[in-house]
Amino acid sequence: MIHVHSPSRSPTPFVPSTDHRLVLTSSKTLGGNPVFTWQDVVSDPANFKQPCKLAKNIPHSLQDYINRMDAWHRSLPGMRTVLEAAIGENTAEDEPNAPPISIVNNFDDEPCPPWEFYYTNFMWHDEGVPPPDMTGVKGCGCYPRCDPRNGSCSCLQKQRSWSGEFTPDFAYDSRGRLKYQNVPIFECNDMCGCDDDCRNRVVQHGRKCAVQIGKTKNKGWGVFAGPKKIYDGTFLGIYSGELLTEEVAEERGKKYNKFGRTYLFNLDFYFLREGKEKEEGKEEEWEPKYVVDAYHAGNFTRFLNHSCSPNARLNAVYINESNIDKPLLAIFACKDIEPGAEICFSYSGNYDDLEEQAERVVKGDAIYERCMCGAKNCTGTSIIVCILLVGLLNMAL
Ligand SMILES: C[S@@+](CC[C@H](N)C(=O)[O-])C[C@H]1O[C@@H](n2cnc3c(N)ncnc32)[C@H](O)[C@@H]1O
Numbered sequence: 046m047i048h049v050h051s052p053s054r055s056p057t058p059f060v061p062s063t064d065h066r067l068v069l070t071s072s073k074t075l076g077g078n079p080v081f082t083w084q085d086v087v088s089d090p091a092n093f094k095q096p097c098k099l100a101k102n103i104p105h106s107l108q109d110y111i112n113r114m115d116a117w118h119r120s121l122p123g124m125r126t127v128l129e130a131a132i133g134e135n136t137a138e139d140e141p142n143a144p145p146i147s148i149v150n151n152f153d154d155e156p157c158p159p160w161e162f163y164y165t166n167f168m169w170h171d172e173g174v175p176p177p178d179m180t181g182v183k184g185c186g187c188y189p190r191c192d193p194r195n196g197s198c199s200c201l202q203k204q205r206s207w208s209g210e211f212t213p214d215f216a217y218d219s220r221g222r223l224k225y226q227n228v229p230i231f232e233c234n235d236m237c238g239c240d241d242d243c244r245n246r247v248v249q250h251g252r253k254c255a256v257q258i259g260k261t262k263n264k265g266w267g268v269f270a271g272p273k274k275i276y277d278g279t280f281l282g283i284y285s286g287e288l289l290t291e292e293v294a295e296e297r298g299k300k301y302n303k304f305g306r307t308y309l310f311n312l313d314f315y316f317l318r319e320g321k322e323k324e325e326g327k328e329e330e331w332e333p334k335y336v337v338d339a340y341h342a343g344n345f346t347r348f349l350n351h352s353c354s355p356n357a358r359l360n361a362v363y364i365n366e367s368n369i370d371k372p373l374l375a376i377f378a379c380k381d382i383e384p385g386a387e388i389c390f391s392y393s394g395n396y397d398d399l400e401e402q403a404e405r406v407v408k409g410d411a412i413y414e415r416c417m418c419g420a421k422n423c424t425g426t427s428i429i430v431c432i433l434l435v436g437l438l439n440m441a442l
Pocket of ligand 1: 415
């Protein structure tokens with residue numbers, strides 16, 4: 046007798062949520078099915094919505110549960126394994142080729158950093174922060190991949206126009222390493238015709254180098270290179286977390302300053318300020334609109350400490366976003382980093398206007414902490430390690 050397998054419920058096709066669905070503009074049909082061409086996508090970018098993660102939906106239950114445990118349970122060595130597993134699970138889809146992150150502590154018994162954040166590589170939009178805007182995102186028509194020599198790639202043209210012709214070529218070399226630090230980077234995006242292995246797609250492919258989260262002697266937790274040397278220009282990760290309006294960040298900053306640790310970074314790049322100045326002629330009035338907060342959600346980059354002689358640097362990167370005020374904060378090595386060395390960047394960029402720093406302290410919106418970076422050029426005293434809105438990324442070329 047033949048048994049026919051009859052499922053209790055007939056399988057239903059996967060229907061993506063309306064938010065992510067593309068609206069077809071084509072009325073052509075073939076054999077009764079609509080013909081969905083690449084042109085349909087490109088000609089209707091307004092409806093090509095990016096998934097938008099909302100800060101209010103950060104899945105924080107595991108963190109809150111563990112935080113409510115008593116100190117003895119939280120200090121069990123197994124906590125380290127749980128956090129390492131959570132990191133792997135939360136990044137398995139978006140960074141499938143990233144080496145796993147391990148947690149090390151050679152200084153004391155704390156098994157892992159405090160369970161106060163959800164591990165994520167994404168940006169989670171708070172109320173008042175607009176979702177990714179695709180309407181102004183232009184795709185290049187290059188195929189199979191972009192060639193900087195032919196000059197017709199619209200992504201390269203945009204890159205050049207925003208960096209004052211400072212980048213004659215793509216920002217990355219053929220090994221995916223950043224060639225020009227401190228210029229806005231416009232990667233090829235979902236509207237582009239080029240292949241996934243185009244040279245102008247690096248940040249979107251995620252981290253490739255091995256890093257560790259480790260305890261430092263006197264700066265809390267930090268980030269260290271894994272067993273292999275990390276070369277100058279290598280992409281490390283984006284400073285992910287909640288994307289807040291300046292007003293919300295201001296309030297949070299006051300709380301963070303009370304316990305002397307902060308994870309807030311202004312989206313304050315020199316080209317945004319300059320752009321607004323040209324546009325509106327109101328240079329004094331310009332303020333950064335958005336701030337990244339990695340306290341409740343973030344990835345390993347939230348543990349990067351400050352150094353007066355940094356080996357990593359923040360750069361503004363745009364992929365599927367035409368709102369110039371909302372770049373990704375992408376962190377790249379700016380020197381070769383030996384295996385096991387601590388990775389740090391400068392919290393103050395090269396913003397060394399000490400007068401203005403002093404003014405912030407007088408106004409009460411900044412607090413100085415003794416810098417423990419140990420670099421030869423560190424004065425130890427005059428570095429802002431913890432300010433209300435950190436991230437004076439006011440780096441001039
Ligand atoms: C973004 S967090 C970095 C990770 C932090 N060390 C931790 O354990 O979570 C920034 C905080 O780290 C500490 N920190 C970072 N760099 C430092 C430095 N050079 N000297 C002293 N403290 C530092 C300060 O408390 C600062 O507010």
